[in-house]
Amino acid sequence: MERIMADLYFTADQKLKGAVSLLRDEAYQWWLIVKEGTQPDRLTWDLFKTAFPGKYVGANYIDARRREFLNLAQRDRSVAKYEAEFLRLSHYVLGMVAYEYERCILFEDGLRNNLMVLIASQRDREFAVLVKKAKITKDVKRTERHKRGKNKRDLEPSSSGMRPKKKARSDGPVRVGPPVAPTRVALCGQCGRCHPGECWRTTRACLRCRSTEHHVWDCPLRIDQVQALSSGTVQPPRVV
Incomplete structure (x- = not known):
């Protein structure tokens, strides 16, 4: 639901009104009780995101989302998808991301190493600026990889320009069938030479x-x- 409202560019007050309008029966009565016991300036979207899961979502589920946030890393995600997952899970750890600088540090630590090294020295204190720089850095690196791959392909010889190898031509008869191993003549015990047939010393030929x-x-x-x-x-x- 929050992702849809974010895509529609809802403000925090509009998100709160939209979420309350979807409550039914017991959940809506619960919100009326919360509203009566809370000062008007504290009835915010952040309060709703904290109070509603605490009432209707189990503690095990919240703990699992908190652990998921602590282990969150970009890995093979794009920067945009990593940002969306970071913002979704950060609702369960509001105490850790209460300040803008802390949110930037946690987001930066989850980036891939090649992106984190390029932007770590800047240490931006605005989350939107940090995300924008990460996206720009990712696009620049993708462009560099594309150029390197194109240059490498240009240096390689074209397969269309290579002539096919000609097969060896044989002018003699072609033998069909399995290859015939050459016969080996044993050393003669009479004359000490290698020759076929009987030895001349035996036949006196x-x-x-x-x-x-x-x-x-x-x-x-x-x-x-x-x-x-x-x-x-x-x-x-x-x-x-």
Whole structure:
């Protein structure tokens, strides 16, 4: 109800009259008794906000709101929402916010650290001025973050200007299926070398043509190569 009246810019007297007009039956009779026993200059909106909860709201509820006020902090709220919550809960701790300076201190202590550091040195004594500076500081920091983010995006290379990587082109046949692991030839126990098949020392085969009918020194291929070397038409093989 108070939030609605605040949005309508009601004065304190108008808030008091509006709240009293909503009272019914026993609650309205209670207010008449309070009105008769109170001096006219003390019949204020603040008195109503204190007396009505004390009469019709349980003590546990009031204590819970007081603890909520003591633990109140801005956290992820905007400054405007934090201000509204601060004013709502401050009605339950009127003794703590009786003076403007005390209200400013409590409000400032609940601000986020990055805002509190910027305005703590000023120590404003007017609550409205403090709230206004907090809102301005929040807007300035938001603008700075936006500029930093924009500058960072401008420095990054555009994804549209990057050429897509071409796939490697293969001119040979493409093997389909799981990869085939290369076969490993074990070391031969006869000759001490790695070779497929039976060892020449076992089969007594020719080392040049693999024939088992003659030895390497009788190989026809070797004889032909020797004759070609003697005639000078074939260069001897280069030994590496």
